[in-house]
Amino acid sequence: MYPRQCINSFMKKLVLIRRFSQTLFLLLFIYILWLTTNTAVFFKIDPLVSIFSFSALTMLVLTFIAGRFFCGWICPLGAIIDICGIKAKSRDFGFRQVKYYILGFIVIFAFLGIQIAWIFDPLVITARFISLNFIPFFTIVLDKLFIFLIKSFNFYTPLYDFYRLLKSSILGVKIYYFQHSFITLSFFIIICGLVSITKRFWCRILCPLGAIYALIAKFSILRRHVDKCMHCMKCNVDCRMSAIKEDSSYRKEECILCMDCIYGCPDRATKFTWPAKKNLQSKFFLISRPTGREICKAKDSISRGDFLFLMASSFLLLGFKSMADGAKKRLIRPPGVTSEREFLNKCIRCGNCMKICPTNGLQPVIFEPSLAGIWTPHLIPEIGYCEYNCNLCGNVCPTGAIPKLNLAQKKEQKLGLAYIDKNICIPWSQNKECIVCEEHCPVPTKAIKTYDEVFEGKKIKKPYVDASLCVGCGICQNKCPTRPLRAIKVQP
Amino acid sequence: MKKESMFERFLNKKISRKRFVKLCGISAGSLVLNSALFKFAFGQEESSTGRVTKRIKGMHDLVVAKGEDPYIMTVKAVETMGGMRKFVKKNSAVLIKPNIGWDRSPEQAANTNPYVVGALVDMCFKAGAKRVNIFDRTCNDTKRCYENSGIEKIAREKSANVFSPDDWNVIKAKFNYESPMEGWPVYRDALECDTFINVPILKHHSLTGLTISMKNLMGICSGDRGMMHFDIGTKLAHLTDFIKPDLTVIDAYRVLTRNGPSGGNLEDVLDMKTIMVSPDPVLCDSYAANLMDRDPLSISYIEQAVKLNLGNADIAKADILTIKT
Numbered sequence: 001m002y003p004r005q006c007i008n009s010f011m012k013k014l015v016l017i018r019r020f021s022q023t024l025f026l027l028l029f030i031y032i033l034w035l036t037t038n039t040a041v042f043f044k045i046d047p048l049v050s051i052f053s054f055s056a057l058t059m060l061v062l063t064f065i066a067g068r069f070f071c072g073w074i075c076p077l078g079a080i081i082d083i084c085g086i087k088a089k090s091r092d093f094g095f096r097q098v099k100y101y102i103l104g105f106i107v108i109f110a111f112l113g114i115q116i117a118w119i120f121d122p123l124v125i126t127a128r129f130i131s132l133n134f135i136p137f138f139t140i141v142l143d144k145l146f147i148f149l150i151k152s153f154n155f156y157t158p159l160y161d162f163y164r165l166l167k168s169s170i171l172g173v174k175i176y177y178f179q180h181s182f183i184t185l186s187f188f189i190i191i192c193g194l195v196s197i198t199k200r201f202w203c204r205i206l207c208p209l210g211a212i213y214a215l216i217a218k219f220s221i222l223r224r225h226v227d228k229c230m231h232c233m234k235c236n237v238d239c240r241m242s243a244i245k246e247d248s249s250y251r252k253e254e255c256i257l258c259m260d261c262i263y264g265c266p267d268r269a270t271k272f273t274w275p276a277k278k279n280l281q282s283k284f285f286l287i288s289r290p291t292g293r294e295i296c297k298a299k300d301s302i303s304r305g306d307f308l309f310l311m312a313s314s315f316l317l318l319g320f321k322s323m324a325d326g327a328k329k330r331l332i333r334p335p336g337v338t339s340e341r342e343f344l345n346k347c348i349r350c351g352n353c354m355k356i357c358p359t360n361g362l363q364p365v366i367f368e369p370s371l372a373g374i375w376t377p378h379l380i381p382e383i384g385y386c387e388y389n390c391n392l393c394g395n396v397c398p399t400g401a402i403p404k405l406n407l408a409q410k411k412e413q414k415l416g417l418a419y420i421d422k423n424i425c426i427p428w429s430q431n432k433e434c435i436v437c438e439e440h441c442p443v444p445t446k447a448i449k450t451y452d453e454v455f456e457g458k459k460i461k462k463p464y465v466d467a468s469l470c471v472g473c474g475i476c477q478n479k480c481p482t483r484p485l486r487a488i489k490v491q492p
Numbered sequence: 493m494k495k496e497s498m499f500e501r502f503l504n505k506k507i508s509r510k511r512f513v514k515l516c517g518i519s520a521g522s523l524v525l526n527s528a529l530f531k532f533a534f535g536q537e538e539s540s541t542g543r544v545t546k547r548i549k550g551m552h553d554l555v556v557a558k559g560e561d562p563y564i565m566t567v568k569a570v571e572t573m574g575g576m577r578k579f580v581k582k583n584s585a586v587l588i589k590p591n592i593g594w595d596r597s598p599e600q601a602a603n604t605n606p607y608v609v610g611a612l613v614d615m616c617f618k619a620g621a622k623r624v625n626i627f628d629r630t631c632n633d634t635k636r637c638y639e640n641s642g643i644e645k646i647a648r649e650k651s652a653n654v655f656s657p658d659d660w661n662v663i664k665a666k667f668n669y670e671s672p673m674e675g676w677p678v679y680r681d682a683l684e685c686d687t688f689i690n691v692p693i694l695k696h697h698s699l700t701g702l703t704i705s706m707k708n709l710m711g712i713c714s715g716d717r718g719m720m721h722f723d724i725g726t727k728l729a730h731l732t733d734f735i736k737p738d739l740t741v742i743d744a745y746r747v748l749t750r751n752g753p754s755g756g757n758l759e760d761v762l763d764m765k766t767i768m769v770s771p772d773p774v775l776c777d778s779y780a781a782n783l784m785d786r787d788p789l790s791i792s793y794i795e796q797a798v799k800l801n802l803g804n805a806d807i808a809k810a811d812i813l814t815i816k817t
Contacts, residue, residue, distance in 0.1 A: 147660055148533040164655040173634045173656045358633040387633055389595045389640070426722070436718045438698050440631060444756030450698065461699065479631075481718030 011271055014259040018072060022079040029076040033130050034170070036356045036396055043398040048106070048121045048209045049348055060216055067220040068213045071203055072256035077122035077191070081202055082240075085195030092242035093198070095205050096254065097306060103211040104310045118349040118375070120208045128375065129188040131351035132364065136176045142166075143175055177383075178354060179363045184375070199240040204254065214253035224250055224261070225273045235261035235270060331368055331378040332472065332492045334393045335386060335413040336403040346401035349375035353393035353402055359384030361474065362393060377402075379415060381474025381490050386415055388442035388473055416472030416490040418448070418465045425487035427462045431455040437476035437488050438463050445469060448476060463488075539664040539675075542734040543683055547771070550574045553810040554770040554779055559817035562745045562767065566611035568817045569769040570741075575619075579739050579771075582620035584686035587627075588612055588652070589737075591693050591708050592641045594754045595632035601746035602755045604693045606642035608743045608767065612689060613650045624652040625681050628711040631754075657681065662714045665734055672723055673730045682712035682735065690737040690773065694744040694764075694780045696752030700724060702784060703753050704777040705740045706732045706793045725792025729800050732773055732793075740776040742768040744783065774803025775810055782807060 029042060043049045047056040059070060071078050102120055109116050118124050146163045149155060167173055178184075194201035203210050226248045236244045239261060243254035261270045334353055337343045354362045354377050361384025362377040377393070379386055391410040394402045405413070418437075422428040427435065431453075438448040438461075447469035450461040465488075472490045480486040550573040557569035570576055580586055590604035598606055609626065616624050626647050630637040634656040638644035644654045662677035682688070692708035699721060700707055706728045710717060712735065720727050744766040748755040755761070766783065770776040774797045778788035788794045788805050798805045 144534075147658075151536065151660070152533055161653070164653070168635075168655060358636060387595065387636065389636065390633075432722050433699060433724060434718075434721050435699050436721055439753055442632075442754055442756065444751060444760075446751050479718055481716060481721070 011259070011262045015263040018257075018259055021073045022082065025074050026076045026079040029126065030130055030134070033127060033352075033355065034135060036131075036352055040396075040398040042123055042127070043348070043350065046121065046123050046209065047212055048117050049124070049399065060212075063213050063216045064220055066222045066257065067217040067252065068210065068254075068256045070213055071207075071210055072258040075122055075209075077126045078200070078203060078256075080126065081192060081195055081200060084192045085199045085240075088195045088199045090200075090238065090240055090242055091198040098205050099207055099211040099214070101306075101310050102206060103208040104307075106208055108311070113345065114372075115345040115348070117208070118347070120206065121348065122202075122207055122209055124348050124350050125188065125191065128184055128349060128351040131355035132178045132181045133185045133188070135355070136178065136181070139171055140175050142171065174358070174360055176355070176360050179380070179383075180366045181364070183366065184364070198242070200256075203256065204241055217255070218253040220252065222257075222272055222274060223252065224255065225271055227269050227271070228267075229269045230267050232266060234264050234266060238264050330492065331365060331373075332381070332416050332474070332490060334362060334377055334379065334402045335391070335410050335415055336394055336405050337401070343401050344372055344376065346399050347376050348399055348401075350398060351375070351377075352396045352398065353377050356392045356396045357384065358387055358390060358392065359478075361385055361478075379474060381477035382486065383478075385475035385478040386473040388471070388475075411471070414470070414472050415474070416492045417467055418470050418472065418474075418476055418488050418490050420463060420465060420488050421485070422487075424482050424485055425463070426482065427460050428487075431460050433460065434481065435461050435463050436479050436481055440475045440479045442473060442475060443469050443471060447471065534660065537664060539666045540683055541666045541668065543685075543688065543736050545688075545736050545738055547736075548579055548738060550578065550769075550771050552813045553772060553804070554768060554775055554812045556779070556812065556814045557767045557769070557817060558765060558814065560765065561817070562605050562607040562743070563611045564817050565745075565765075565767045566608050566741065566769075567615065568815060569767055570612075570615055572813060572815055573769050573771075576615040577619045579689075580616050580619040580621050580687050583622045584620075585684070586616045586621045586624045586687045586689065587682060587685035588616070588624060588647075588689045588691055589682070589708065589711060590626065590628060590643055590691040591703070591711065592628040592637050592643055593631045593711065595630075595636045595640050596754070596756060597640055598642050599746070599758060599761070600755050601693065601695060601748040601761045602753065603637070603641035604643065604691050605743045605745050606646045608741065608745070609643050609691055610646040610650060612691060612741065613647055613652045616687075616689075617650070621687075625685065626652050626654045627657050627679070627681065629657055629679075629713065629717075630711075657712075657714070659714050665731075667730065667734070671726075671730045673727050673734065676731075677714040678734070679712050679714060687739070688735060688737045689739045689741065691741045691743060693746075693748075694742055694784070695748035695755065696750055696760075698752065700793060701786060701791050702781055704780045704791075705737070705742060705773045706777055706797065709735055709737070725796040728793035729796035729802065732797060733800060733802055737773055738771060740768075740770055740773045742776055742780050744768065744780060747784070749784075772803040774798065774805050775807070778805040779807055779810075779812070 032042060044053050044055045045059050047060055063070065106117050150160050150163065191202050229248045231248065233246070236246055240258055241254045241256055244250045244261060333343060354364060361379050361381065363380045363383060364375045365373050365378050367374065388411060389407065391405050391407055394404045426432050435450060438446060438450055441448045447466050448463050449466055450463050453460050453462055474490045476488045477486050477490050480488050552573065555569045555572045557565040559565045588609060590609050592603050594602040596602040613624050626643065638654065647654045657679045661680045663680050663683055665673050665676045665678050667674055690705050690708055692703065692705045695703050697703040697707065709728065709731050710720060713720070713731070744764045747762045747764045748760055749762050750760040751757060764783070768776055768779055774794060777794050781788040781791055781794065789798070794805055797803060804810055
């Protein structure tokens with residue numbers, strides 16, 4: 001054995017390293033989402049989203065070696081929850097099995113062909129919050145601040161140039177706005193606000209990704225070891241997951257390796273160690289298996305009865321299935337999406353496509369098709385149209401719900417079809433010049449054609465849509481000058 | 493004392509009449525202050541009666557350059573006109589207004605040729621300009637237009653300022669006569685410059701027939717531009733009077749003959765390899781219209797500009813020099 005002093009002086013620093021790692025990964029997450037170039041990296045290491053990817057399997061193997069280190073060291077939502085819960089207390093009141101129920105629901109629904117992982121996946125929740133709430137808020141505040149300074153103090157030369165440089169590089173020319181982003185925000189605030197009940201409420205009780213890791217971490221090799229403890233109960237009280245029991249043993253599947261117990265231990269008795277070689281065999285093969293009744297008493301893990309209850313209750317929720325089936329194509333979906341059903345199942349609602357869309361036209365759905373479609377993207381041409389020369393949304397989609405298309409393929413995708421309301425259209429109803437729609441139509445041969453009609457000696461051009469050419473990009477609806485109703489509208 | 497959480501403290505606090513009145517007073521006061529602050533910060537409006545310029549005459553009324561290289565053609569044409577020093581004074585701010593309206597490549601001929609813009613930037617700096625601004629209000633997404641037109645790259649290399657205009661930084665137009673453009677917001681940078689160089693591309697336009705220099709001025713207008721299309725001839729003529737461009741350089745190197753103004757089909761593009769330079773926007777537009785076999789007066793904005801006496805639309809009367817490079 002090493003001398004206690006020596007080991008622990010290093011191990012005490014582990015808390016600092018963990019905090020550094022959390023901050024680093026949170027900033028990296030925000031940075032990647034800000035650029036929205038390589039977002040798939042983060043979702044690839046998420047076993048709940050992509051179980052068969054190599055990196056997700058690597059994460060599972062690493063968890064088997066070291067335990068739930070992801071939750072304590074990497075997870076950006078965990079980092080935000082830790083920041084929110086600095087002052088919160090840690091209380092143990094059970095209900096830990098709920099997360100296994102949630103995981104169970106997700107798996108059962110996955111077998112039924114319905115994907116509901118997006119509701120509770122922590123990476124997706126954080127990504128959605130950052131893309132739809134944090135970045136738009138941050139940019140608009142910065143932008144208004146600059147406008148205020150420039151306008152009221154007449155800083156037209158030096159500061160204005162800097163502002164323009166910012167706008168053309170990182171800030172972006174357009175200030176994004178997302179419909180119903182209030183709901184995303186409140187969802188996130190509720191999750192973070194739960195720390196007022198106990199520290200890491202979400203991670204203990206609700207997180208299904210945590211549940212996957214917990215199932216594996218139960219058998220992890222690295223374990224906590226307490227030597228000649230004086231039973232001051234400090235670690236038991238402080239543990240942010242309440243994983244440490246009163247007899248200073250611990251629930252291995254709940255430990256997220258935050259290293260608080262090492263830092264706080266007044267006697268320097270706690271450490272994390274690998275088991276010695278000769279113990280390895282006994283660890284794996286000579287464990288006396290607990291009986292069913294013992295597990296039931298344990299309350300924190302899931303028993304056979306619980307499992308049956310889960311199966312039974314999940315069938316009650318089959319209503320979800322019919323809702324997903326009933327969602328017909330009523331919305332203008334991003335380019336390349338053909339089957340609504342398949343789209344709903346593949347989309348994890350991370351918000352990347354909405355963040356990257358250059359015109360801000362992709363907006364989150366709330367209840368338009370049904371509950372099953374919440375937070376999926378759809379195009380609202382009056383906010384922004386689909387840029388003809390652009391295939392970014394398919395390129396950034398981490399799950400392929402929006403297919404990756406090259407530019408030539410994308411230009412052939414039909415999102416919908418434009419219709420002209422002749423009662424509103426200025427040339428049709430008032431015999432005045434307009435044809436803004438024809439001017440903006442991006443199809444090289446123009447999907448909007450014009451009739452010439454003579455009115456009071458003047459030639460008036462009246463637009464009509466060629467249905468075989470129209471790609472439904474919505475630029476005509478976006479630029480149509482009639483208010484409040486547009487004279488030309490794209491229907492899915 | 494037992495520590496209370498914030499939520500508990502909020503619940504336990506009793507409300508009295510005095511406290512209620514106090515709270516109301518504070519919130520009302522802050523509202524008033526807030527709105528005043530917002531008005532102070534964002535609500536100021538300025539108006540102007542247009543740019544004040546001396547009408548500088550060149551050596552000729554119009555110079556037409558024909559050749560192979562757009563950069564050399566532009567340089568030669570401006571030199572024949574009398575050189576850039578005639579138009580750009582030392583330490584002055586120059587605005588070059590190309591057409592960057594569409595997310596298209598230079599070959600598709602929907603945007604001004606980047607080499608023409610590059611040549612003008614070079615000449616302005618050689619003539620001693622302090623800064624050269626380049627912007628356009630685009631129809632497609634600004635960033636993509638600037639990138640794909642190739643103008644941003646070339647102009648940045650030559651250290652010109654390329655930026656997207658801000659809708660909050662506008663000046664309202666005022667006219668001495670009755671005008672449909674009264675009160676229209678125009679970007680400040682277009683007004684507050686010493687020399688305004690308009691660099692349009694000659695191309696087909698469905699409503700007006702042709703997009704030339706006066707139509708290109710639409711890019712300095714903020715506001716709802718769709719509404720400009722009604723009575724577009726008068727509006728563009730008045731806008732030209734408001735801005736009074738010092739120099740007009742029309743790029744007809746590649747010309748979009750059909751399906752304008754956005755285009756996209758290479759078959760519609762005709763290689764005309766011509767560049768026109770003139771201080772008179774109306775003459776320039778008339779010559780370009782003639783080049784496309786159109787009667788200048790059949791184009792509504794040229795007709796209106798002649799009525800306002802903004803320039804000469806009669807090509808036979810003008811001093812036109814054609815050079816070959």
